[in-house]
Amino acid sequence: xxxxxxIPYKIYLEENEMxxxxxxxxxxxxxxxxxxxxxxxxxxxxxxxxxxxFCADLVQQELDNTTAYIPIPQEIRDFYKMYRPxxxxxxxxxxxxxxxxxxxxxxxxxxxxxxxxxxxxxxxQAYYAKKQGLKGVTTETGAGQWGTALSMACAYLxxxxxxxxxxxxxxxxxxxxxxMRTYGASVTPxxxxxxxxGRKILADHPGTTGSLGCAISEAVxxxxxxxxxxxxxGSVLNQVLLHQSVIGLETKAALDKYNIKPDIIIGCAxxxxxxxxxxxPFVGEMLRGEADYRIIAxxxxxxxxxxxxKFAYDFCDTxxxxxxxxxxxxxxxxxxxxxxxxxxxxxxxxxVVSQLYHDGIIxxxxxxxxxxxxxxxxxxRVEGILPAPESSHAIRVAIDEAVKCRETGEEKTIVFGxxxxxxxxxxxxxxxxxxxxxxxIPTDEDLARSFATLPxxxx
Amino acid sequence: xxxxxxIPYKIYLEENEMxxxxxxxxxxxxxxxxxxxxxxxxxxxxxxxxxxxFCADLVQQELDNTTAYIPIPQEIRDFYKMYRPxxxxxxxxxxxxxxxxxxxxxxxxxxxxxxxxxxxxxxxQAYYAKKQGLKGVTTETGAGQWGTALSMACAYLxxxxxxxxxxxxxxxxxxxxxxMRTYGASVTPxxxxxxxxGRKILADHPGTTGSLGCAISEAVxxxxxxxxxxxxxGSVLNQVLLHQSVIGLETKAALDKYNIKPDIIIGCAxxxxxxxxxxxPFVGEMLRGEADYRIIAxxxxxxxxxxxxKFAYDFCDTxxxxxxxxxxxxxxxxxxxxxxxxxxxxxxxxxVVSQLYHDGIIxxxxxxxxxxxxxxxxxxRVEGILPAPESSHAIRVAIDEAVKCRETGEEKTIVFGxxxxxxxxxxxxxxxxxxxxxxxIPTDEDLARSFATLPxxxx
Numbered sequence: 001x002x003x004x005x006x007i008p009y010k011i012y013l014e015e016n017e018m019x020x021x022x023x024x025x026x027x028x029x030x031x032x033x034x035x036x037x038x039x040x041x042x043x044x045x046x047x048x049x050x051x052x053x054f055c056a057d058l059v060q061q062e063l064d065n066t067t068a069y070i071p072i073p074q075e076i077r078d079f080y081k082m083y084r085p086x087x088x089x090x091x092x093x094x095x096x097x098x099x100x101x102x103x104x105x106x107x108x109x110x111x112x113x114x115x116x117x118x119x120x121x122x123x124x125q126a127y128y129a130k131k132q133g134l135k136g137v138t139t140e141t142g143a144g145q146w147g148t149a150l151s152m153a154c155a156y157l158x159x160x161x162x163x164x165x166x167x168x169x170x171x172x173x174x175x176x177x178x179x180m181r182t183y184g185a186s187v188t189p190x191x192x193x194x195x196x197x198g199r200k201i202l203a204d205h206p207g208t209t210g211s212l213g214c215a216i217s218e219a220v221x222x223x224x225x226x227x228x229x230x231x232x233x234g235s236v237l238n239q240v241l242l243h244q245s246v247i248g249l250e251t252k253a254a255l256d257k258y259n260i261k262p263d264i265i266i267g268c269a270x271x272x273x274x275x276x277x278x279x280x281p282f283v284g285e286m287l288r289g290e291a292d293y294r295i296i297a298x299x300x301x302x303x304x305x306x307x308x309x310k311f312a313y314d315f316c317d318t319x320x321x322x323x324x325x326x327x328x329x330x331x332x333x334x335x336x337x338x339x340x341x342x343x344x345x346x347x348x349x350x351x352v353v354s355q356l357y358h359d360g361i362i363x364x365x366x367x368x369x370x371x372x373x374x375x376x377x378x379x380x381r382v383e384g385i386l387p388a389p390e391s392s393h394a395i396r397v398a399i400d401e402a403v404k405c406r407e408t409g410e411e412k413t414i415v416f417g418x419x420x421x422x423x424x425x426x427x428x429x430x431x432x433x434x435x436x437x438x439x440x441i442p443t444d445e446d447l448a449r450s451f452a453t454l455p456x457x458x459x
Numbered sequence: 460x461x462x463x464x465x466i467p468y469k470i471y472l473e474e475n476e477m478x479x480x481x482x483x484x485x486x487x488x489x490x491x492x493x494x495x496x497x498x499x500x501x502x503x504x505x506x507x508x509x510x511x512x513f514c515a516d517l518v519q520q521e522l523d524n525t526t527a528y529i530p531i532p533q534e535i536r537d538f539y540k541m542y543r544p545x546x547x548x549x550x551x552x553x554x555x556x557x558x559x560x561x562x563x564x565x566x567x568x569x570x571x572x573x574x575x576x577x578x579x580x581x582x583x584q585a586y587y588a589k590k591q592g593l594k595g596v597t598t599e600t601g602a603g604q605w606g607t608a609l610s611m612a613c614a615y616l617x618x619x620x621x622x623x624x625x626x627x628x629x630x631x632x633x634x635x636x637x638x639m640r641t642y643g644a645s646v647t648p649x650x651x652x653x654x655x656x657g658r659k660i661l662a663d664h665p666g667t668t669g670s671l672g673c674a675i676s677e678a679v680x681x682x683x684x685x686x687x688x689x690x691x692x693g694s695v696l697n698q699v700l701l702h703q704s705v706i707g708l709e710t711k712a713a714l715d716k717y718n719i720k721p722d723i724i725i726g727c728a729x730x731x732x733x734x735x736x737x738x739x740p741f742v743g744e745m746l747r748g749e750a751d752y753r754i755i756a757x758x759x760x761x762x763x764x765x766x767x768x769k770f771a772y773d774f775c776d777t778x779x780x781x782x783x784x785x786x787x788x789x790x791x792x793x794x795x796x797x798x799x800x801x802x803x804x805x806x807x808x809x810x811v812v813s814q815l816y817h818d819g820i821i822x823x824x825x826x827x828x829x830x831x832x833x834x835x836x837x838x839x840r841v842e843g844i845l846p847a848p849e850s851s852h853a854i855r856v857a858i859d860e861a862v863k864c865r866e867t868g869e870e871k872t873i874v875f876g877x878x879x880x881x882x883x884x885x886x887x888x889x890x891x892x893x894x895x896x897x898x899x900i901p902t903d904e905d906l907a908r909s910f911a912t913l914p915x916x917x918x
């Protein structure tokens with residue numbers, strides 16, 4: 001077993017070691033992610049078109065495929081200092097229990113009230129909205145982490161925050177809703193009668209409990225129909241991965257401080273905000289030929305966009321009103337089975353992550369939910385942190401890789417992203433504790449049906 | 460406003476700066492806390508009597524009024540390293556919003572899965588139980604923080620953990636219950652039919668939703684009626700304050716590192732585990748004539764043991780089976796009104812804190828619940844941490860003191876204890892958000908009625 005005194009349990013950077021600029025991995029990508037397309041013309045979205053929906057500075061970040069480092073404004077760095085740097089934790093206890101020669105580290109993003117890494121981009125997006133003189137922003141939330149993070153950021157900046165929360169989550173997760181309200185956000189169950197699209201859906205499907213796609217459509221309509229509002233999004237977009245690079249930059253700085261070279265880097269993947277941010281600086285080194293790592297994106301077997309999806313242009317929302325993105329997708333009308341890892345239920349994947357996967361820079365794997373919760377509970381008991389179901393996908397694979405090291409005797413260094421805590425996911429844990437959780441993997445026929453609805457885009 | 464670069468936002472001690480011994484403030488107290496009395500004989504409880512209920516090492520700590528520093532065993536220090544040191548946070552944002560010249564710091568104990576400082580004593584008590592070769596421990600929990608902390612500690616040490624949870628909390632806080640179950644604890648709603656006292660209460664009061672006093676009695680019976688079990692308690696006792704001194708020791712080390720001298724130290728007070736631990740090293744300096752501080756214990760106006768109670772021997776439980784403690788008490792059958800600050804509903808107060816208050820070393824004040832939640836919401840929005848209702852009592856008074864500084868122009872340094880997070884208290888926040896929260900302060904007649912039941916003890 002490793003001596004527990006060479007590396008501290010938790011590596012915290014000093015304030016002056018925290019990143020002063022985000023890293024834009026697109027600058028080092030030979031094959032850039034494909035541009036967003038206008039769903040009407042199928043032409044690349046122009047800055048002007050995007051600015052109708054998004055803040056101007058964010059549009060610039062979205063379209064910038066060449067600038068490697070984009071300075072983090074001082075106000076955002078000040079906000080980051082309230083809850084960052086997040087610790088890079090050496091999992092001594094986990095290593096010992098697993099009897100593995102592997103050295104395991106995790107970057108823990110859950111030590112803030114939003115409970116996840118989402119705050120890193122929320123404060124950035126709220127800041128640029130404020131800077132632009134806007135009154136407020138609109139967004140959708142499914143599991144609730146993103147909505148909570150945005151509420152916190154908006155409260156800090158005195159910005160109005162309108163959240164469309166998928167109705168089933170609104171009803172099943174009243175505490176998440178209440179956290180957002182405590183931060184002054186208005187939270188509307190979606191579909192609602194506050195938008196045209198919501199009213200139409202309610203008329204067509206009375207009694208529906210909503211979907212993320214519908215909530216996106218409502219939030220976009222709310223943004224574009226109110227003076228002084230824009231829409232913001234917590235994942236998928238290039239700008240979000242840019243902001244989330246702070247995770248990877250801090251991770252790399254902490255590793256470098258102790259001359260640690262990771263062999264394997266593991267992140268859970270839903271829309272790609274976490275894994276994209278975590279791996280960016282490491283991928284950058286690989287793309288520049290400076291280092292080599294094994295990088296694994298982990299997704300749920302119930303929603304396997306990378307491992308079983310198609311790399312194609314598709315709608316980002318089920319309402320098919322948003323721009324098209326080229327990404328690994330299961331089809332915008334793919335409906336994952338009941339799966340409590342709410343943040344990993346998205347049908348598509350960030351275009352950046354998709355391109356990196358397509359080019360063979362990173363690997364992907366999928367895991368079943370019950371195996372994920374086994375790992376989550378094991379981790380909670382050994383390392384003392386109750387992880388979010390999403391994060392636990394990465395834990396599962398980290399443990400599996402560490403066990404392989406036990407078998408081979410290899411002393412690999414494994415780094416994974418622990419994106420958040422599971423305090424608002426106890427209904428899922430309860431199901432697991434009661435032995436009532438099951439796995440469901442879509443059949444090839446299921447996927448064929450949703451692939452059939454992919455839009456035809458010549459490219 | 461203060462420049463934000465002289466002191467970091469968060470002061471983290473290095474691992475080698477973490478305390479290696481707990482500080483026992485009793486060693487420096489001229490007037491020692493009065494001994495626990497056997498309820499039958501009214502004589503001081505002997506070590507042998509106490510060892511029937513508590514672990515041997517803990518009994519020794521309970522009775523030791525002279526040893527100033529008690530080494531923290533290496534295994535406990537290793538566990539502490541998983542979630543400690545906790546940060547001492549400079550509340551730059553709060554200072555700026557309040558436009559106060561005061562410098563505000565808070566010691567944040569909520570960044571662990573138990574969500575509070577309770578883990579500091581839970582791991583110590585579980586460790587000594589394990590060391591003694593016991594199979595498990597029993598306890599009660601009201602709000603749930605203590606039960607969660609003990610579950611985590613027991614899971615880590617492979618110790619059985621039996622929690623009696625007040626039935627109303629068991630039903631209203633299913634997520635708290637589920638966290639404990641995830642850590643492998645068995646959680647029984649109290650009163651239950653698993654104990655004689657539980658069965659008797661159920662027979663006498665069918666349909667009762669339980670009380671902390673009843674849960675204590677059940678847990679004690681469960682401990683003493685099973686081979687290889689002992690009872691553990693999360694507050695009030697001398698041993699608990701000893702373990703919780705780690706809060707104060709870390710706070711003082713962090714302040715000393717930057718040559719900061721606090722003027723005012725504020726802690727919320729229920730049974731005294733937090734405030735006792737936070738203030739111990741500072742009180743020690745005062746008792747030794749080395750420094751002077753203003754120390755304020757804050758309690759709810761609905762359960763004002765220090766500010767309106769009597770300093771007298773009383774039962775620690777409503778069932779009147781536990782030893783008598785000399786403390787500020789409202790009477791063991793005092794029932795506080797519906798008050799969501801669950802951890803501050805105890806009728807009594809730690810004998811150590813009581814003695815310090817009686818001797819004029821520390822002050823006490825009480826605050827009303829709605830004012831507490833106003834401060835909680837304000838703090839959440841400004842500092843980004845959603846505080847526990849208990850902790851928010853200290854926030855309220857810290858804000859009030861900082862506002863006084865704004866009025867007088869004094870640049871006082873204020874330190875308060877932020878004991879935990881409010882993620883499992885959203886029902887209370889919802890009431891506040893909906894304007895449905897009210898205050899209730901017991902009348903003098905209410906108190907006279909409960910004082911009338913104080914036991915007669917000649918001393």
